[in-house]
Amino acid sequence: MEHKSNAKLTAPELAGLWGQFMNDTIAICFNKYALAIVEDPEIKSIYETALNLSQTHVKTIKEFFEQEKYPIPQGFTEQDVNLEASRLYTDTFFLNYIYVMTMHGLTGYGVALGVSARQDIRRYFSNCNIESIELYNTILDVMLSKGLYTRPPYINPPEIAGLAEKQNFLTGWFGDRRPLTSTEIGNINFNMIKTYLSKALTLGFSQVANTQEVREYFVRGTKISSKHTEVFSSVFSEDNLNFPISWDSMVTNSTNTPFSDKLMMYHIGFLTTSAVAYYGAALATSQRRDLAIHYTRLTAELMKYAEDGTNIMIKNGWMEKPPTADDRMALSKGKKK
Template identity: 25%
Template sequence: MALTNPLSASEVGTLWLTYQEKTLIMRMVEYFIEKSNEQEAKNLLGGLWQELHYYVMQLEQLFKEQGIVKPVGMTSADVNLEAPPLYDNGFDIMFLRILKEVSMGMYTMNMNMAYNDQVMTIYEGLTSVSQKIYKLSTLYLLEKGILSLPPKVTMPKTVEFIKGKKYQSGLNPFADKRALNDLELGILHHAIESNNVGLLLITGFAQCAKTPEVKAYFVKGMELCKKQIKTFEEILLDSNVHFSATSGSTVTTSTVPPFSEKLMMHCIYLLNGFSIVGNSFGTFFTFRNDISMKNALIAKDIFFYGQEGMEIKIKHGWFEEPPQMEDRAGIIKNNQ
């Protein structure tokens, strides 16, 4: 019997991607719930798990109705709840906040490719959940003194317009550079904040990875995070802006992996994509060409780092293949 409302290729693809991301987050949240000794954090993590479980069930039901094979995603085999804590002091909620940033961006993209009412309703609901958890996570971290605010600035009193190309200059090391505008300051603060969390995450991954090339890949990622933090902090210091966007957390000495290498590699794969988008935003909306150039070069480094990770995932059979169109050329060629 033919479906009355079949999904389009773009909807099948984004739902598949959403399932991968949601099951990954659920496995990580399960571990953080198990290790958390702070009730407010456990409540926040537990509330998110319940919300995501509901939508994962919705996705599975939709796959069944449409005759789509259910993706594998991340399962209970990808998390070890008995592993000792790998992170402490609020890292769980700091990382949760970063994940919700990623999710909000993904749902915007997915909604733009949705035409089916049921699919759009799912993304509306997930967007609402992500915005709520992001807000609650931010307020929690501020209350605990874990999250640093961006620098305060003098409030603008007049409207000004840019006069001439000098506003964009900055590549000449011997010329004076103009002061950072508030948008550039916000972009740099966010980049340092995200990379501080990413550095802690991947340090923990490197510490407990067992496969040599996976461990080496995570160590390489640590250096890439450090490079970005150093680059952005130097720009701020050159502009006489001094502040610290710290995660307020540490990595423990545990070497017992709480997650499978498949999950850890996929987590870094998702964050690489988020980083490239973030650097592209920074490149376009930063008006000093020296900062734009540095953002573009960092995006290039992240791209090639991500490509290396994809090769490792494929080599070890950790990269689940997305749904694809029929190979018409192959069908025609084989029908001879």
């Protein structure tokens, strides 16, 4: 691949490439395991496409880094996956998993494109977006054809368009709460699906992790996810809205680990920090005070969980350092990090 720009990569461009490299090397491991386990031909075909995309992305990002003389991250390798491991998740879970992870990819590529200046980097992330859109549409079509997609709630149209006339539009804990807006419904449904994924992953990971500390961390994550989905579902129930079903039954009773503790910890860390960002976006567009308080409280809990996970990774030598600015204080003392 040719890169004709003489401009150096900016910090946001480096961040986008580095983050994608880490996530795509995880995806390669996960997709290979899925291909060794999945039996449904349509789901298997989706994973074959996803694996090919991730492998192509990693190759291209390595070329970008080599051009910049930037160290190529270690990421995750064949040492982090056991393709001989028994089935930890059902085929239905694997379809739901790739659905949610593709949504994460679409979000990430959009952000990376928006902060990139170099033409070759913009072209690369644009292509990633196009590929992900095509993959997403394929996944959703398969989910719909199999009856495995739970549509978000419907709302009936009002007789006329109107304005909010009373301050109780913002009411939360006290007074009569107004019904949820379509935006609030969309945010809750979106975050509930992602929380179901995190819960199913930590539930399975807690059965197969190699160390007691990591197992306990995943058990804690499962409890946090359970609490969050209970909060979301209670808000929906108050307005008699349907919500997605839990994915817990899609986890088998296997105790044979398919992934390294390092990979599982990083993967849950990514999903946790992503949830913080999604909760923040939901908070910004939720006008009911009770929802704002829910999101603020749940976000604080996730941030503490993410911090504790980072400490475990650092302690075990699993935390790969992302691109950072020069430490001018250290340089002034004749030290180079």
